[in-house]
Amino acid sequence: MARIIEERGFRIHAGYLDRAGQETIVARLREVLRAAPLYRPVTPRGQAMSVRMSSAGAFGWVTDRRGYRYEDRHPDGMPWPPIPEEVLAIWRDVAECPREPECCLVNWYGEGARMGLHQDRDEADFSCPVVSVSLGDDGLFRMGNETRGGRTGSVWLASGDVVVMAGEARLKHHGVDRIRFGSSTLLPQGGRINLTLRVVT
Known part of the structure; x- marks a missing residue:
């Protein structure tokens, strides 16, 4: 049974997915990544990110020298595969949104990977949450403010946890400072997968 925690406007469903549910989604993600393999993106400044990424859905979020944006195709040219039904079911249960997600960003964190504080603001409809x-592996999730700077809070997210960023948290800065590599046995080689569901248009 999930335990709901409210932190700085972020709604955390701790333990939302049991082990069987996690394993099912990982199996579906293997199918997604066969169709749209992970790649290492670069920022507009040309700096390689420490995470590897891919997407599912009508759009994928990409970054390269041309900037941050959504595209309807993988950088290698193939269309993104559909979002797995098991992932859509999570959105339908927790998002409280009449629209379906159009993008499921897949970020893979290996040992030493992190994600700096950022806002999700490349979408057209901020009334829809980010899930x-x-x-x-556990990830140390940092929660900031709408503007850069100021006090932040942090919480360790475990495998199966789901975070909803809606309302006051929708445009707050957030990131992942580090992972506890090897803290979970879900992925045979270790590491953390983060799925981010968004309405784009």
Whole structure:
């Protein structure tokens, strides 16, 4: 049974997915990544990110020298595969949104990977939440403010936790400072997968 924690406007469904549910989604993600393999993106400044990423859905979020944006195709040219039904079911249960997600960003964190504080603001409709699903190793999730700077809070997210960023938290800065590599046995080689579901248009 999930335990709901409210932190700085972020709604955390701790333990939302049991082990069987996590394993099912990982199996579906293997199918997604066969169709749209993980790649290492670069920022507009040309700096390689420490995470590897892919997407599912009508759109994928990409970054390269041309900037941050959504595209309807993988950088290698193939269309993104559909979002797995098991992932859509999470959105339908927790998002409280009449629209379906159009993008499921897949971020893979290996040992030493992190994600700096950022806002999710490349979408057209901020009334729709962002829903984040953690799988694998624990990640230290940092929660900031709408503007840069100021006090932040942090919480460790475990495999199976789901975070909803809606209302006051929708445009707050957030990131992952580090992972506890090897803290979970879900992924045979270790690491953390984060799924981020968004309405784009």
